[in-house]
Amino acid sequence: MTPLLWKDYQKEVPDNHYFFVRSCIRQTFFPGAEAALLDILRNSLGLDVFEDRRHTTCTGIAYHCDLVPLETIMTVIARQLSLMTEAGYRHLLVSCVTSFGIYLEMLDMWQHHPEMLEQTREALWKSTRRSFELPVALVHTSDLVYHLRKPIADRSPHRLVDKSTQRALRVVDHVGCHYAKIFPAGGFGGAEFPSVLSGLAETFGGEMVDYPERRHCCGFGFRHYLLQENRGYSLSNSRIKFESMEAFAPDLILTNCPGCNMFLDRWQYTLAEMSGKTYDREGKGIPVLSHEELAALMLGRDPWTLGLQMHQVQLEPLLDKIGIVYQARQKYSMLAGAASLPGEPSVLKVSFQ
Amino acid sequence: MASLLSQLKDDIRFSEGLSACMNCGICTAVCPAAAYFDYDPRRICQLVQTGDEQDLENLLKGEEIWMCGQCLSCKARCPRGNVPGYLIQALRKLSQQSGHFIHSREGRKQIRLKRRIGHSILETGYCVHPQMVEPETHPEQGPVWVWALEQGADLYRRCGSNYYGEGEGGLRKMAPGVLDELEAIFEETGGLRFWEAIERGAEELKLNTEP
Amino acid sequence: MNASEYLPKDEVAIIGGGPAGMQTALALSERGFSVRIYEQKEQLGGHLKGWHHLFPHGVAASDLLGQLKEQVLARAVPLHLGQSVDRLQKVGAGWVLWQGERPLGRAGVVVLANGFALFDARRKEEYGYGLYPSVLTAADLEAVFRKEQPWPFGSDRMAPQVGFVHCVGSRDLKCGSPHCSKLCCVTAVKQAMAVKSLFPEAQVYCFYMDLRMHGLEYEELYRKAQVDYGVRFIRGRLSEAAPGQGKRLHVKAEDTLQGRPLHLQLDMLVLMSGMVPAFLLEQQERAVFLKEPVFGSGFVPVQGLLAAGSVVQQEGLFASGACKGPATLPEVFADAAAVAREVEQYLKSLKAVAHA
Numbered sequence: 051m052t053p054l055l056w057k058d059y060q061k062e063v064p065d066n067h068y069f070f071v072r073s074c075i076r077q078t079f080f081p082g083a084e085a086a087l088l089d090i091l092r093n094s095l096g097l098d099v100f101e102d103r104r105h106t107t108c109t110g111i112a113y114h115c116d117l118v119p120l121e122t123i124m125t126v127i128a129r130q131l132s133l134m135t136e137a138g139y140r141h142l143l144v145s146c147v148t149s150f151g152i153y154l155e156m157l158d159m160w161q162h163h164p165e166m167l168e169q170t171r172e173a174l175w176k177s178t179r180r181s182f183e184l185p186v187a188l189v190h191t192s193d194l195v196y197h198l199r200k201p202i203a204d205r206s207p208h209r210l211v212d213k214s215t216q217r218a219l220r221v222v223d224h225v226g227c228h229y230a231k232i233f234p235a236g237g238f239g240g241a242e243f244p245s246v247l248s249g250l251a252e253t254f255g256g257e258m259v260d261y262p263e264r265r266h267c268c269g270f271g272f273r274h275y276l277l278q279e280n281r282g283y284s285l286s287n288s289r290i291k292f293e294s295m296e297a298f299a300p301d302l303i304l305t306n307c308p309g310c311n312m313f314l315d316r317w318q319y320t321l322a323e324m325s326g327k328t329y330d331r332e333g334k335g336i337p338v339l340s341h342e343e344l345a346a347l348m349l350g351r352d353p354w355t356l357g358l359q360m361h362q363v364q365l366e367p368l369l370d371k372i373g374i375v376y377q378a379r380q381k382y383s384m385l386a387g388a389a390s391l392p393g394e395p396s397v398l399k400v401s402f403q
Numbered sequence: 404m405a406s407l408l409s410q411l412k413d414d415i416r417f418s419e420g421l422s423a424c425m426n427c428g429i430c431t432a433v434c435p436a437a438a439y440f441d442y443d444p445r446r447i448c449q450l451v452q453t454g455d456e457q458d459l460e461n462l463l464k465g466e467e468i469w470m471c472g473q474c475l476s477c478k479a480r481c482p483r484g485n486v487p488g489y490l491i492q493a494l495r496k497l498s499q500q501s502g503h504f505i506h507s508r509e510g511r512k513q514i515r516l517k518r519r520i521g522h523s524i525l526e527t528g529y530c531v532h533p534q535m536v537e538p539e540t541h542p543e544q545g546p547v548w549v550w551a552l553e554q555g556a557d558l559y560r561r562c563g564s565n566y567y568g569e570g571e572g573g574l575r576k577m578a579p580g581v582l583d584e585l586e587a588i589f590e591e592t593g594g595l596r597f598w599e600a601i602e603r604g605a606e607e608l609k610l611n612t613e614p
Numbered sequence: 615m616n617a618s619e620y621l622p623k624d625e626v627a628i629i630g631g632g633p634a635g636m637q638t639a640l641a642l643s644e645r646g647f648s649v650r651i652y653e654q655k656e657q658l659g660g661h662l663k664g665w666h667h668l669f670p671h672g673v674a675a676s677d678l679l680g681q682l683k684e685q686v687l688a689r690a691v692p693l694h695l696g697q698s699v700d701r702l703q704k705v706g707a708g709w710v711l712w713q714g715e716r717p718l719g720r721a722g723v724v725v726l727a728n729g730f731a732l733f734d735a736r737r738k739e740e741y742g743y744g745l746y747p748s749v750l751t752a753a754d755l756e757a758v759f760r761k762e763q764p765w766p767f768g769s770d771r772m773a774p775q776v777g778f779v780h781c782v783g784s785r786d787l788k789c790g791s792p793h794c795s796k797l798c799c800v801t802a803v804k805q806a807m808a809v810k811s812l813f814p815e816a817q818v819y820c821f822y823m824d825l826r827m828h829g830l831e832y833e834e835l836y837r838k839a840q841v842d843y844g845v846r847f848i849r850g851r852l853s854e855a856a857p858g859q860g861k862r863l864h865v866k867a868e869d870t871l872q873g874r875p876l877h878l879q880l881d882m883l884v885l886m887s888g889m890v891p892a893f894l895l896e897q898q899e900r901a902v903f904l905k906e907p908v909f910g911s912g913f914v915p916v917q918g919l920l921a922a923g924s925v926v927q928q929e930g931l932f933a934s935g936a937c938k939g940p941a942t943l944p945e946v947f948a949d950a951a952a953v954a955r956e957v958e959q960y961l962k963s964l965k966a967v968a969h970a
Contacts, residue, residue, distance in 0.1 A: 078532055078533045085573065116495035117521045126585065126588055129584065173588070231478060271474070273516055276520060287439065354561070359558075384558060384561060389557070426870055
């Protein structure tokens with residue numbers, strides 16, 4: 051038999067016309083990432099991406115904290131789809147990986163249990179007088195960036211290469227668990243070797259590094275992070291990943307999930323405070339970027355409009371290697387003028403030049 | 404009163420989550436919670452599949468079901484197509500619905516989570532938003548987060564966010580009527596009744612602890 | 615045409631020249647029938663060609679194969695090597711064998727003896743076969759034993775850490791293989807002992823779910839592996855293999871009997887790729903196609919308990935050996951005799967009809 055290998059699996063992604071839904075966590079911690087994505091899609095690539103201001107959280111975080119019944123989240127999802135239907139779109143573009151998993155799961159359940167789809171239609175109609183069509187394509191923003199990687203790379207002045215030595219930068223990826231572990235067919239490359247980030251990094255000239263705990267969860271754990279006393283779960287799982295990638299001296303951690311992007315950034319700071327240890331050689335931490343942040347940087351977008359000053363592990367060492375010229379003084383200044391500087395961690399090295 | 408097992412079987416996530424387990428341990432091997440807590444998803448599958456009512460009640464009253472981090476890494480690997488993570492969802496729902504959740508330390512935390520994350524949905528339209536992430540309770544967010552919150556709208560708007568403003572875009576204030584629709588959905592689909600069950604548990608706890 | 619008009623000179627065509635095909639050919643030839651073997655490869659032997667030694671007694675595979683071939687030669691069974699039958703066409707009561715558009719021959723009876731395939735271990739992606747050089751299949755390890763392939767770890771490693779993974783591509787709905795391949799357990803035990811013999815300082819682990827030691831002296835072999843060889847048996851299915859320190863592999867499993875997750879660094883991981891169908895039998899009214907298997911295809915279906923090898927729905931078509939499902943060599947040989955008897959009865963009944 052000619053084997054079907056999931057790692058070679060290519061998901062079908064439409065070229066245009068998307069209805070966009072945001073991520074609670076990305077809006078909170080990386081507001082510039084979603085703005086940059088929309089800017090790239092609409093202005094650099096000329097795509098039609100529509101957003102309806104009436105869309106809300108998918109309630110996925112609460113669902114995975116077991117605070118929202120299945121019927122409720124199904125109907126909230128149905129409401130989002132009704133906005134999509136009303137606007138005349140059939141391709142859903144999802145910013146959040148938790149949401150992405152939720153949409154996949156609801157579509158899957160509706161497919162296996164058509165009676166639940168009918169119940170959902172009825173519940174949505176009763177509560178909001180809305181109706182909806184199912185999407186023809188369900189696309190995570192990292193799918194779309196991967197799908198468009200060549201046109202993006204063609205327009206990019208930069209590459210993931212150390213400009214002074216021409217060494218390809220070493221990239222480790224961390225694909226969000228709910229991207230393809232729940233439904234392998236939902237993502238490029240399936241559950242075990244998703245290519246959605248590695249393919250992107252390689253297109254930009256980076257060198258992918260396979261590391262032992264590549265597929266280990268970042269440790270969000272939903273309730274475990276949200277409850278302060280349980281947060282050790284989250285920290286210790288991220289630590290497993292850092293310990294595992296350290297030996298490979300990565301220049302960059304690349305993510306597609308907003309939660310993972312935040313945890314892999316913040317826990318490096320926390321671990322440094324707790325144990326004095328950082329996972330790079332210079333004590334500055336390993337820079338973390340999401341797919342949109344990477345694409346925006348490659349395309350020459352301003353790092354501070356992109357919001358990279360909101361990362362705790364500073365990006366400057368990476369920007370310097372790539373040869374991205376930035377205005378250091380602009381980093382912490384606001385529209386109103388110069389602002390105060392963030393405090394300095396006691397271990398993780400930062401620079402405010 | 405229907406047996407716990409039959410109530411569990413009414414949850415579609417039970418049938419999607421567990422058909423027959425061969426106890427191979429592939430789920431536990433990859434489970435981040437098993438690496439951190441004294442927790443074993445395989446054991447839970449085995450316990451549920453034996454179907455003993457008392458065991459099930461103990462499970463719903465105990466700490467174990469609250470250990471799962473819902474990463475669903477187990478789904479990718481199970482050679483029988485089971486999903487221990489879905490089974491956990493069904494067990495946690497039943498634990499809260501039946502009131503058993505107040506018997507465990509981890510279960511009782513649902514009250515706090517409901518009042519925080521749950522209420523945020525109906526009050527703001529977001530599960531999480533910046534002002535919920537107070538630096539005092541989130542020291543891990545580091546000095547950069549303290550700074551970001553201090554800058555607030557100035558910083559967020561520079562990055563293209565609407566930051567609690569009226570109109571379009573990221574972190575926008577929800578338009579009139581949107582939250583009413585969300586609440587109507589929660590009302591219609593049992594979301595609010597489920598929260599009442601959690602609050603009933605909280606009431607019961609209060610009665611039990613009062614002298 | 616009817617049966618009385620069509621009695622081909624070569625009464626039985628056997629498709630497949632491995633142990634099942636050779637043994638069935640011998641059994642029929644000894645009963646006085648004329649038999650031919652169609653083998654797609656240029657040599658007889660099937661999977662046996664690649665094996666080093668055989669459980670449970672460690673007989674050299676080449677010795678057994680040599681004996682079988684000698685007997686086939688001694689009985690002058692005509693061999694059609696390099697001929698791959700992909701279609702059988704019913705003509706009268708007999709069959710025409712085709713390879714593409716080329717007719718290969720005719721026969722009154724066809725016996726499918728084209729065996730099994732080994733599960734393509736690349737499909738179990740979490741084990742990294744094809745990506746990490748230290749991950750081998752059981753068949754690869756036989757090639758190492760035969761010195762046709764090097765050990766995946768350096769010669770400085772006198773005490774390698776070695777893991778054997780049972781049930782790779784069997785008992786696994788995700789791979790479309792719900793069945794037990796049944797001889798991987800004993801193969802793993804045999805290979806684990808062989809590794810310990812070559813590297814007495816090695817630490818060898820077998821990751822199993824159920825040890826199915828069903829055959830004569832298999833259970834004894836298992837005990838011997840524990841007592842005399844110190845092989846460690848861990849009840850738990852391996853969850854993943856990833857690159858570890860240096861050239862080693864980092865593997866995860868649960869020791870289910872202890873109820874705790876287990877992480878190990880290994881120098882070599884051997885995947886017991888199970889037996890899966892080598893072809894998909896597509897049956898039409900007057901034709902049978904031997905096609906590429908698809909996800910979830912089964913072995914050749916035979917009729918009930920009393921018939922050893924009569925293929926469901928097809929008169930004059932029989933199946934012998936492991937094309938019907940995982941089987942050990944002794945089972946294949948016993949089956950060949952049973953199938954031969956059934957073929958004999960069928961041919962006699964045809965002749966009875968013709969003479970009536």
